[in-house]
Amino acid sequence: MPTDLPPVDKAKFVAAKRASAYVEDGMTVGLGTGSTAAWLVRCLGERAQTEGLRFRGVPTSERTADLARELGLEITTLEEARWLDLTIDGADEHDARLDLIKGAGGALLREKIVATASERMIVIADASKKVETLGACPLPVEVIPFGWQTTCALIEEALIGLDVMGREVTLRMEGEAPFVTDEGNHILDLHLKRIGDPRRLGLMLNQIAGVVENGLFVDICDVVVTGYADGRVTLHDETRGTLEETRYEFVTEDNIFTDISD
Known part of the structure; x- marks a missing residue:
């Protein structure tokens, strides 16, 4: 080394x-x-x-x-x-x-x-x-490619009632194409800045159709x-x-x- x-x-x-x-x-x-x-x-x-x-x-x-x-x-x-x-x-x-x-x-x-x-x-x-509080880095959410735009809109709507400071959601890219995970899915990055209740947010995200899993490990x-x-x-x-x-x-x-x- x-x-x-x-x-x-x-x-x-x-x-x-x-x-x-x-x-x-x-x-x-x-x-x-x-x-x-x-x-x-x-x-x-x-x-x-x-x-x-x-x-x-x-x-x-x-x-x-x-x-x-x-x-x-x-x-x-x-x-x-x-x-x-x-x-x-x-x-x-x-x-x-x-x-x-x-x-x-x-x-x-x-x-x-x-x-x-x-x-x-x-x-x-x-x-x-x-x-001190999670959320400074983007929170990744893995979603299936089919209808990811709708899934994104549902996530943005759900974030309105949660204790977070930001609500911007972006599709992760790799060059000019969407990033693809080993399981063939896409990733939405949630720019929340601060997550007041990680447990509640994680449970909410996984209830949205199209979401496979989120990056909160609670x-x-x-x-x-x-x-x-x-x-x-x-x-x-x-x-x-x-x-x-x-x-x-x-x-x-x-x-x-x-x-x-x-």
Whole structure:
């Protein structure tokens, strides 16, 4: 790993490294999607090579599956695994209650299915992802392509009576064409600025015809592992009500992080 990583990538790396320690031999593990989750997959690949770690991974996207195969990790499907020991994934935002917004990478449907089929969900993030109130980043909503314009209008109408600061809804694009998820759907991004009641909003969205799933993860996450550019990592365990800190040191001569405290 290069030593000249930008600070945000250093933070993501140490969070991923610490979270990878949750994976034990014989586990079945959900592997998230996104830049932070990609660091996790690389850390697990390193453990597999250096420690002989053996586990089965259930990727939440084709991108993650390709990376896992490239690193020689064993992957399987949720249909075959049925139930997972844990899922480790990133987040676009999380609050103090460990409620999340996910879906900037477009894999929110698979991510939520895999996370809810797991005994525990661990989120890895840099410090910028913690917010006082969810909603600063757009909330993704996966919708079927048929009649998406009508679905969009229904969402805009429903938002009028909710505790949010903005109501703009945009279709996510990829170049000049609508973005298409791994399941063949589109994504509407809701620019809400602030979400006063995430639970109510999530339930409302999923009642609208055409909506497949939304990016609010409420009461799903158990632990948030937060990395910092200086090598610090904090673990916020909501189940146990604990907050722990670990620190890693960049070792420039061999480009490896060394754990120097717990």
